[in-house]
Amino acid sequence: MSTTKKPSNAFRDADERWEQETLKPTLSRMPERAETFTTTSLYPIERLYTPLDVEEIDPVADIGFPGEFPYTRGIHATGHRGKLWTMRQFAGFGSARDTNERFKYLLEHGQTGLSTAFDLPTLMGLDADSPLSEGEVGKCGVAVSSLADMEALFDGIPLEKVTTSMTINAPASMILAMYLVVAEKQGADWKRISGTLQNDILKEFIAQKEWIYPPRPSMQLVIDTFKFCTDEVPRWNFISVSGYHIREAGSTAIQELAFTLRDGIEYVQWAIDAGMDVDAFAGRISFFFNAHNDFFEEIAKYRAARRIWAHVMRDRFGAKDPRSWQLRFHTQTAGVTLTAQQPYNNVARVAIQALAGVLGGTQSLHTNSLDETLALPSEHAATIALRTQQIIAHETGVTNTVDPLAGSYFIEKLTSDMEAAAMDYIHKIDAMGGMVEAIDRGFPQKEIQDSAYEFQRAVERGEKVIVGVNAFNVDTSGVEVPMLVIDDSTGESQRRNLAQIRATRNADRVTTTLENLANGAAEGRNTMPLLVDCVREYVTLGEMCDTLREVYGEYQEPVF
Amino acid sequence: MERKIRILIAKPGLDGHDRGAKVIARALRDAGMEVIYTGLRQTPEQIVAAAVQEDVDCIGLSILSGAHMTLFPRVLELMREQGLDDVMLFGGGIIPDEDIPKLKELGVAEVFTPGASTQDVLAYIRSNVRAGA
Numbered sequence: 074m075s076t077t078k079k080p081s082n083a084f085r086d087a088d089e090r091w092e093q094e095t096l097k098p099t100l101s102r103m104p105e106r107a108e109t110f111t112t113t114s115l116y117p118i119e120r121l122y123t124p125l126d127v128e129e130i131d132p133v134a135d136i137g138f139p140g141e142f143p144y145t146r147g148i149h150a151t152g153h154r155g156k157l158w159t160m161r162q163f164a165g166f167g168s169a170r171d172t173n174e175r176f177k178y179l180l181e182h183g184q185t186g187l188s189t190a191f192d193l194p195t196l197m198g199l200d201a202d203s204p205l206s207e208g209e210v211g212k213c214g215v216a217v218s219s220l221a222d223m224e225a226l227f228d229g230i231p232l233e234k235v236t237t238s239m240t241i242n243a244p245a246s247m248i249l250a251m252y253l254v255v256a257e258k259q260g261a262d263w264k265r266i267s268g269t270l271q272n273d274i275l276k277e278f279i280a281q282k283e284w285i286y287p288p289r290p291s292m293q294l295v296i297d298t299f300k301f302c303t304d305e306v307p308r309w310n311f312i313s314v315s316g317y318h319i320r321e322a323g324s325t326a327i328q329e330l331a332f333t334l335r336d337g338i339e340y341v342q343w344a345i346d347a348g349m350d351v352d353a354f355a356g357r358i359s360f361f362f363n364a365h366n367d368f369f370e371e372i373a374k375y376r377a378a379r380r381i382w383a384h385v386m387r388d389r390f391g392a393k394d395p396r397s398w399q400l401r402f403h404t405q406t407a408g409v410t411l412t413a414q415q416p417y418n419n420v421a422r423v424a425i426q427a428l429a430g431v432l433g434g435t436q437s438l439h440t441n442s443l444d445e446t447l448a449l450p451s452e453h454a455a456t457i458a459l460r461t462q463q464i465i466a467h468e469t470g471v472t473n474t475v476d477p478l479a480g481s482y483f484i485e486k487l488t489s490d491m492e493a494a495a496m497d498y499i500h501k502i503d504a505m506g507g508m509v510e511a512i513d514r515g516f517p518q519k520e521i522q523d524s525a526y527e528f529q530r531a532v533e534r535g536e537k538v539i540v541g542v543n544a545f546n547v548d549t550s551g552v553e554v555p556m557l558v559i560d561d562s563t564g565e566s567q568r569r570n571l572a573q574i575r576a577t578r579n580a581d582r583v584t585t586t587l588e589n590l591a592n593g594a595a596e597g598r599n600t601m602p603l604l605v606d607c608v609r610e611y612v613t614l615g616e617m618c619d620t621l622r623e624v625y626g627e628y629q630e631p632v633f
Numbered sequence: 634m635e636r637k638i639r640i641l642i643a644k645p646g647l648d649g650h651d652r653g654a655k656v657i658a659r660a661l662r663d664a665g666m667e668v669i670y671t672g673l674r675q676t677p678e679q680i681v682a683a684a685v686q687e688d689v690d691c692i693g694l695s696i697l698s699g700a701h702m703t704l705f706p707r708v709l710e711l712m713r714e715q716g717l718d719d720v721m722l723f724g725g726g727i728i729p730d731e732d733i734p735k736l737k738e739l740g741v742a743e744v745f746t747p748g749a750s751t752q753d754v755l756a757y758i759r760s761n762v763r764a765g766a
Binding site for chain 2 (some may be wrong): 192193194197199203206207208209212213277279282283321322323409411412413414446447448449522525526532533539541542543559561569630632
């Protein structure tokens, strides 16, 4: 594979001489701090990387140029010189009206795109008045039970001008239908609106665990949105294949990389099997990665992800359009690394993690707020998080050149090693028959659980230091962090609003559109147009999801 | 032979974040306790029924969704109804400091927040829970 010039014998001689004359006496005088050094994923790291480590890496075929296959150095020829990443802070709490105010505040403060967090009942396809929703309405995100909530959420926000990301999975198609009807009512053209739907059900089974239906019908719903958006909402990014939650659940960086890309492969394969042309849809697939603490490991992960995806799309799926080869991704800093102890330290963690995302060539970025291990972010904390991105963008100078770490022996070697390790996992899952089959067996779930446990043990043995937690800890019980408190009034008002909607809508139209949905789903027709019809009649999220529960059944997680 | 401590680790509510619950379950199991993990999305009724059926010595609830002030009191109420007076209830998750005294007043024995080590939990259980006959 390599056509690169081999390091000269002179270099090998010099390397040996250095080991004998300089390294050895140093080690005998002062041993290193540990016998082995590992990343936060417990991946071993060598003392020194030299030209000998990159002998097999071809500077043209493997590293190449930004904007060209295999995109190791980024998907844009000019990197962040041409366009900065989108600063997209995830927000959502309480009622749609509360979140609408936060959205407007963020837009006024220079945020360039919206990102919606939904509450747990919404994520699980339950209405606010379901008994299962008690105590959870509006707590982790905004409560959306019907079109009326979606109208309030985007009130005064022109959907043709702002791009919106919506973090929703099991009921993604219902929420997309609501968004499209709001756009329609604003007079916005579906052909011109843009945004991103997370819509990644596989990682729900693997890590985040917010599912409704079993894996196969769930995949069918996803493919319905692929088809519908390709025809009707061509600028919509209908899936964000997410490693974020896999990592938060405790995976290593390599597992995050491997399982996320194998999920991507699964969606592409299902769409092709459903008769879609790969180049007609692949350019609308986007990805979402975590930015964890281990700076270089994260940067190598993003670079490896682009290279793997480019090869998979071109060589495995035969995609011809370069856009289909390009892995675009959103990054969020790692919530799991934030500490409740000495919470202001989190600002430093977030800044370093965000910098890794930027140096890894991210297209958009969410920086966590310092208080997120305590509660949802307060306005003050959310502003500091956004300012952190602006400081990286405008003060540090890291955006002045494209992929500045390329050519580092360490970064290139780590990129290649992570690529190889991820490919091993991908081949293993291929051999199982695909990701749906691997999930049936609990394979990715068990791998992640083991990694989470190993990391916890390393922390408790003191091998991994968490500042303020297992080292440098002081009593900070007196440190006041202002917190956003969501009371139960949202639940009460949501229940009242829903009762009113149910009483005033056209009951016959509700029954008819739900029947059409049930019949269409049972016959295997595309559910998206049927869901749009339901939404127009103010059919609630819970009613749509319950109708499909009858058709598809509900998922029960096997206990691993 | 002395009976092992039996613990029910439960995830009430809609929250799917089970990393902590599973790490704790495994650590307690590795320490020689008998651990029953309920799986996700158990109602308070299901949790207390499982506690009765499994004859456990204590129950650990893991809640990261903010619904703790609804779910802990409900589980305690049902425990009282079922006569589980000698079963200890503890919890963990994202629980703001100011809610912890309120939960303790209601009868939650201890609350572990992010950063707590599995050894802390283990030590607490060992010194506060005795295996039933």
